[in-house]
Amino acid sequence: MNELSVLFKNNREWSDQMTRMNGNFFTKLANQQRPKYLWIGCSDSRVPANELVGLLPGEVFVHRNVANMVIHTDFNCLSVIQYAVEVLKIKDIIVCGHYGCGGVHEAIENSSQGLINNWLRHLRDIKFTHDAFFDTISDPEVRNDRLCELNIIKQVKNICRTTTVEMAWKEGVPLTVHGWIYNIHNGLLQDLDVSVNSLDSIKSVTDRAVGQVYQRKDKIEVCSAA
Numbered sequence: 001m002n003e004l005s006v007l008f009k010n011n012r013e014w015s016d017q018m019t020r021m022n023g024n025f026f027t028k029l030a031n032q033q034r035p036k037y038l039w040i041g042c043s044d045s046r047v048p049a050n051e052l053v054g055l056l057p058g059e060v061f062v063h064r065n066v067a068n069m070v071i072h073t074d075f076n077c078l079s080v081i082q083y084a085v086e087v088l089k090i091k092d093i094i095v096c097g098h099y100g101c102g103g104v105h106e107a108i109e110n111s112s113q114g115l116i117n118n119w120l121r122h123l124r125d126i127k128f129t130h131d132a133f134f135d136t137i138s139d140p141e142v143r144n145d146r147l148c149e150l151n152i153i154k155q156v157k158n159i160c161r162t163t164t165v166e167m168a169w170k171e172g173v174p175l176t177v178h179g180w181i182y183n184i185h186n187g188l189l190q191d192l193d194v195s196v197n198s199l200d201s202i203k204s205v206t207d208r209a210v211g212q213v214y215q216r217k218d219k220i221e222v223c224s225a226a
Contacts, residue, residue, distance in 0.1 A: 038084040067103030098182040
């Protein structure tokens with residue numbers, strides 16, 4: 001059996017398992033899409049959105065790209081946000097990065113990786129903005145961790161400044177944008193305390209979150225899930 005055949009075998013087993021758990025699962029799933037959350041995450045194969053939070057297909061609307069970025073010229077991502085907010089009526093948008101992100105590493109190293117360098121330029125701009133802070137950190141792993149966190153905060157701000165989210169808030173729609181980070185060493189999520197629910201609170205919330213990152217100059221503490 002070749003590798004691709006294994007995937008089809010796994011799919012059939014998964015389908016059978018889901019049907020045994022709930023005979024109407026696929027019927028209900030096919031008839032409606034009512035996720036409660038929009039998840040904007042990294043394309044990294046180690047960070048699967050649904051599994052991390054213990055939710056089934058149909059419960060999370062997902063967009064993923066290298067280094068979980070929201071760029072104002074990326075109409076793919078912007079269209080996902082618009083559909084989530086205006087059609088699916090999602091109330092919580094989560095941008096979730098992860099420690100050990102390869103995109104962040106390449107941005108710090110400033111290495112030449114071809115086409116993706118154009119995408120990573122946005123990450124390098126974030127690092128450039130905080131160069132004085134990074135100059136105080138000698139450990140490359142710690143530098144990577146802090147840029148992962150600062151990147152998430154920046155993407156929260158970018159989401160808040162999209163036309164869709166600004167318009168939703170102006171119309172009184174209850175909508176909150178959250179910034180989380182995932183630790184691939186223990187499988188745990190961490191809230192970076194950067195949740196924005198109005199136009200007026202964008203600067204104060206994100207500035208406070210950046211200040212909290214500036215206070216962390218040590219390696220992240222790896223604890224096992226209790």
